[in-house]
Amino acid sequence: MENTNSAQPEQLRELLAQRVEVQRADLVAGYFAVLRESLFSNRAEVRPSMLKSIASDEADALLNFLRHADFSGAERGERLHQAGFNAGAILKLGQVTRQFLLNHLENSQIAPMLVLVDVYQEAIIEGFVQSIDKEKLIELERVRNALQHSDS
Amino acid sequence: MPQDNIVDASKPSAGRMYDYFLGGNHNFEVDRQAADQITKLLPFTPKFMRLQRWPLQDIAVEFSEKRGYDVIIDFASGLPTADHIHYKVKKGTTVIYSDFDPIVVEYTRDILKDTKDTYFFEADARRPEELLGRPEVEKILHGRRKAAFAYWGISLFLSDEDIAHAAKTLYDWATPGSCLAFNAQGADLNLQDPAMIKVLNIYEQIGNKLVTRSLKQCETLLQPWKIEKEGWIPLLEWNGFDQSELAREDVTAFGPMGGGFGAYFVK
Numbered sequence: 001m002e003n004t005n006s007a008q009p010e011q012l013r014e015l016l017a018q019r020v021e022v023q024r025a026d027l028v029a030g031y032f033a034v035l036r037e038s039l040f041s042n043r044a045e046v047r048p049s050m051l052k053s054i055a056s057d058e059a060d061a062l063l064n065f066l067r068h069a070d071f072s073g074a075e076r077g078e079r080l081h082q083a084g085f086n087a088g089a090i091l092k093l094g095q096v097t098r099q100f101l102l103n104h105l106e107n108s109q110i111a112p113m114l115v116l117v118d119v120y121q122e123a124i125i126e127g128f129v130q131s132i133d134k135e136k137l138i139e140l141e142r143v144r145n146a147l148q149h150s151d152s
Numbered sequence: 153m154p155q156d157n158i159v160d161a162s163k164p165s166a167g168r169m170y171d172y173f174l175g176g177n178h179n180f181e182v183d184r185q186a187a188d189q190i191t192k193l194l195p196f197t198p199k200f201m202r203l204q205r206w207p208l209q210d211i212a213v214e215f216s217e218k219r220g221y222d223v224i225i226d227f228a229s230g231l232p233t234a235d236h237i238h239y240k241v242k243k244g245t246t247v248i249y250s251d252f253d254p255i256v257v258e259y260t261r262d263i264l265k266d267t268k269d270t271y272f273f274e275a276d277a278r279r280p281e282e283l284l285g286r287p288e289v290e291k292i293l294h295g296r297r298k299a300a301f302a303y304w305g306i307s308l309f310l311s312d313e314d315i316a317h318a319a320k321t322l323y324d325w326a327t328p329g330s331c332l333a334f335n336a337q338g339a340d341l342n343l344q345d346p347a348m349i350k351v352l353n354i355y356e357q358i359g360n361k362l363v364t365r366s367l368k369q370c371e372t373l374l375q376p377w378k379i380e381k382e383g384w385i386p387l388l389e390w391n392g393f394d395q396s397e398l399a400r401e402d403v404t405a406f407g408p409m410g411g412g413f414g415a416y417f418v419k
Binding site: 043083 | 174175176177198199201202205206209233234235255258259261262263391392393
């Protein structure tokens with residue numbers, strides 16, 4: 001197992017990306033399990049038939065984050081909120097990613113990788129929360145317009 | 153479904169409670185309190201609501217892609233959010249939604265904006281002739297009467313007479329080859345279950361007397377529409393679940409298959 005203590009961030013990213021690729025099925029299964037578990041807590045827009053592809057997309061998103069500097073975790077978070085997922089599901093997805101690291105990396109690799117993945121998770125949560133705020137404002141405006149029209 | 157509570161935010165409305173059960177935002181505190189009371193009595197209720205909501209897009213695909221209908225008319229639509237019919241139809245399919253809640257109709261203008269070939273009208277599902285006879289609808293359809301109808305998620309709120317009238321009206325209006333997707337809500341509900349009795353009372357208190365009926369009774373009311381050979385599909389199965397999704401008390405109150413069924417009928 002390669003020593004990652006002195007590895008550059010790019011090397012860390014690539015190492016983790018390779019792990020994700022090799023163990024992708026395991027990661028996707030973990031994502032799917034928590035999505036299934038939280039299915040009935042999300043908004044109804046999240047349908048059971050979507051879960052497999054969302055679990056797979058989630059693994060792709062992590063890979064994109066690791067390999068493409070311009071990938072926006074915040075956009076991913078925003079998209080998950082717009083799809084109808086609740087905060088609980090997002091946090092559980094993050095736990096799966098962390099557990100994946102613990103299961104598939106050597107002890108010396110875990111600390112720097114967790115730092116890396118935390119950056120990703122924070123960006124996702126930030127995008128998710130921003131989307132909630134944005135939606136609230138849109139909803140308020142819709143309600144105001146609807147009430148105004150129905151009163152007139 | 154009586155209309156008195158629809159635009160009154162001081163009383164619970166069954167429509168807004170439904171939205172809350174589905175995790176939506178189009179509801180008020182008074183709706184959430186009533187819905188929470190129901191969930192406390194019957195914890196399966198939010199699942200029951202979701203199981204009945206999820207098939208909508210399957211129906212859209214079935215109508216539009218598999219059966220090739222270019223006109224889909226939906227009754228008691230609620231908000232056309234991302235899980236609704238128009239998201240899953242082939243390009244060029246005309247989707248006409250309707251709801252009797254004027255707030256929903258207004259709200260929808262902003263959601264649909266200029267979505268092509270998708271329309272939303274204020275209309276009561278009990279009287280489809282009002283929707284079908286609107287000059288705007290006639291203009292949109294331009295004489296097309298081979299249509300696919302979705303009459304979904306509403307039967308609990310309608311009397312036998314309402315359902316029979318709606319079915320006959322749609323049958324008479326549509327040309328042969330038309331299709332109707334119908335959701336029999338609560339066909340196996342245990343009306344002796346103490347928690348179920350309390351829930352029925354809550355709905356009655358807010359002005360919505362729930363009407364349950366057997367699948368056979370539904371078929372009789374929907375005549376002359378003919379049920380397809382696949383028959384009634386339990387919504388649990390429709391959504392890819394099995395009975396393990398239900399706790400023992402859920403089975404006691406909602407029946408072994410969760411209380412909801414769907415079927416396609418043809419003319």
